[in-house]
Amino acid sequence: MIPMLFRVLGPRYARPVRRTVALMTATAVVEGLSYALLVPVLRALFGDAPGDARPWLIAFGAAVAVYGVLRYVSDLSGFRVGTTLLHGMYDRLGDHLARLPVGWYGPRRVGEVSVLAGRGLLQAMSVIAHLLAPLVSACVTPLTIVAVMSAFDWRMGLAALLAAPVVAAVQVRAGRAMAAADAERADRDHEAAARVVEYLQAQPVLRAGGRTAERFGMLDDSLRGLQRASRRSTLSALPGILGLTLTVQAFFTVLLALGAYLALGGDIGAADVLAVLVLAARCADPLLSLSELGGRLRGARAELARLDAVLRTEPLPEPRDPVRPEHGGLEFASVTFRHGDRTVIDDVSLSVPEGRRLAVVGPSGAGKSTLLNLIARFYDVDAGAVRVGGADVRDIGTEALMARIAVVFQDVYLFDGTIEENVRLGRPDASDAEVRAAASAARLDEVVERLPGGWAANVGEGGELLSGGERQRVSIARALLKDAPIVLLDEVTSALDPVNEAAVHDGIERLVAGRTVVMVAHRMRTVRRADRVVFLDGGRIMEEGAHDELLRRGGRYAAFWALSTNPAPSGA
Known part of the structure; x- marks a missing residue:
């Protein structure tokens, strides 16, 4: 012993x-x-x-x-x-x-x-x-x-x-x-x-x-x-x-x-x-x-x-001689990822030039969120390579990689503390003016004004004292404050009411301006803002191209778009 x-x-x-x-x-x-x-x-x-x-x-x-x-x-x-x-x-x-x-x-x-x-x-x-x-x-x-x-x-x-x-x-x-x-x-x-x-x-x-x-x-x-x-x-x-x-x-x-x-x-x-x-x-x-x-x-x-x-459980290995990304572009080079016996991503190759937006759509379980996780190196690939700025994410130090990436999840978790403390997680050394500016861009200032206590208002464990839309605004303000060149969005408006959805969309537009963006979306109108769309199913790319181009093809994406924008009436 x-x-x-x-x-x-x-x-x-x-x-x-x-x-x-x-x-x-x-x-x-x-x-x-x-x-x-x-x-x-x-x-x-x-x-x-x-x-x-x-x-x-x-x-x-x-x-x-x-x-x-x-x-x-x-x-x-x-x-x-x-x-x-x-x-x-x-x-x-x-x-x-x-x-x-x-x-x-x-x-x-x-x-x-x-x-x-x-x-x-x-x-x-x-x-x-x-x-x-x-x-x-x-x-x-x-x-x-x-x-x-x-x-x-x-x-x-x-x-x-x-x-x-x-x-x-x-x-x-x-x-x-x-x-x-x-x-x-x-x-x-x-x-x-x-x-x-x-x-x-x-x-x-x-x-x-x-x-x-x-x-x-x-x-x-x-x-x-x-x-x-x-x-x-x-x-x-x-x-x-x-x-x-x-x-x-x-x-x-x-x-x-x-x-x-x-x-x-x-x-x-x-x-x-x-x-x-x-x-x-x-x-x-x-x-x-x-x-x-x-x-x-x-x-x-x-x-x-x-x-x-x-x-003794081995963490993801850190590179001995870490490299620095040269730009803000992204690339998947013949990437395969397995979770247990299941192949989640199967030989996927795609690229996102710096400053461009990629939308990833597809049915549930297609592997969309996994693509985001691989970019942030929450997992290591089983084959191929994920590159950020031309460098394999496995060759970039964790701190350097995460400093270049801002992630906004669908399910936002806030720590038990004040709104300001949760926003400052994006960049703890930010000035008060920078925090206020990020909050205003995310329209979080509207939430702060109506809460008793203002910036000192406690959000509760997991953010339970705020609504889903309010938590999402905190998350966007946090990402804005981080000011990372790459933004990953994971179905951030899929469960919001119209008022909060409009506010969150405004915040997202400010967040992604001039940055490299990969967004996973269920609400198809979000996809129109993307420069390029990838339709994923079973971990493989079935179609890719611009939104209008994919609609003209009349393939899987067009059918998915039609189903999403014109849902079948109940009882049909």
């Missing part, structure tokens, strides 16, 4: 943990050595001159005082290091998650990452603050005491030493027996977390369907499964606890019998036997604590393993 902990922490954070482990080990050794002074104390007290015990008692008190200071310092170091690492690991996890490909975030990832970033990371890092010191003490202190016992009588020391492999075997077997139950409980825990998130997100659908009084069956099933798994995990721990207790008590009984035998035979004195038994009793306490520590360590180790798996 310790090697995994160091691997998860990385070189930067592993160093202070090693120092803390060394300090805790020294503390445990001093604790064990302090008990060695009990032997001369008991010899003197049970001997002919009890007064001779006084200097040994003083030495014992001094040793205990040194141990107390070391224990305080090591525990304080553990808490401080644990707190620092918790903050640092949140930063490291957040940075790593931000660099993982978008395709990694599957449906189950929301629940898994939410549990990992919350309770999971806290449990994993609690090893340093709360479990490391007891674990080191439980392992090192008994071994030190056994070494002290061996120095006074090798037979008693050897008998005590034989307990170590037996205790270790009991712990290993108990851990293996509980591993399956612990893994099942963790899986059920993550599934329940995902179902809770799903239940909260599904509230509009459930209420629209008149199911507000019903319980969500999948959530109930996952919670019942978690309850059963927790019960099995608890019951599976009992054999290990009982086995460890019986093992420790059995070896203490063996030492007691061996000591009595040696004392009756005159090989050692009664005071020595008593001292050795006191040391053996002191060994028992930390050994018995291993049963409780074992369960907590298994839970922490499982979270460490999940954290390790996430941190």
